[in-house]
Amino acid sequence: MEQGLHHHRIDDQTENSSKNLILPIHYSSLNLGFCKQIMRAQLSGLIVLPHGLGLDNQTYLALQKAINDQQIFNLEQAWHQQDSTFIRERAAFCGELFAMKADERYELINLLSQYQNQQDPSSQLMAVIIATASLTKFHLWESLGLKERKDLGSLINHNFPELFALNTDNMRWKRFFYRQLCEQGGDYICRAPSCQECQSYRECFVS
Incomplete structure (x- = not known):
């Protein structure tokens, strides 16, 4: 390189x-x-x-x-x-x-x-x-x-x-970053019980 x-x-x-x-x-x-x-x-x-x-x-x-x-x-x-x-x-x-x-x-x-x-x-x-x-x-x-x-x-x-x-599910990158922060104990918490049940699913994932 x-x-x-x-x-x-x-x-x-x-x-x-x-x-x-x-x-x-x-x-x-x-x-x-x-x-x-x-x-x-x-x-x-x-x-x-x-x-x-x-x-x-x-x-x-x-x-x-x-x-x-x-x-x-x-x-x-x-x-x-x-x-x-x-x-x-x-x-x-x-x-x-x-x-x-x-x-x-x-x-x-x-x-x-x-x-x-x-x-x-x-x-x-x-x-x-x-x-x-x-x-x-x-x-x-x-x-x-x-x-x-x-x-x-x-x-x-x-x-x-x-x-x-x-990012195995092809999640949009910015949302993926915040999900990682959430999983690491940050303050950026998604209120949906799962991604599949979330109304914003199409906003987060690329089909």
């Missing part, structure tokens, strides 16, 4: 969000490709996520450098211009809303991190990005700016293979 080596700072989301570590990060070519797609969609205003995708600024800039795409650099410059005021303010408002769900986001990050691909350290970045996008009201693949749902499956299968294997 083709990889690039970069040093940057990662927030320790699981213990102390203000504690930063200097770590060498290998970005897999697959994750760089997905991050390029997500970053392009966010900077273009095609999706509603906070600027930085939930990463701290130094990590985000290091990721941009690793992607090394002129269009991304151009979009980043345009982001700060007056013409981008609307999408910039919308992203800032999104960030404020997500800040009110910080505990929920950290639980999602912790869940994904439990299953991260140990052969690809950049899976930890993807845990942060996916957890952040999971706070939106849209389908997760749409919130990430992916072309179709199966792309999200490929992304999760690479970064969190054991978690991917647990």
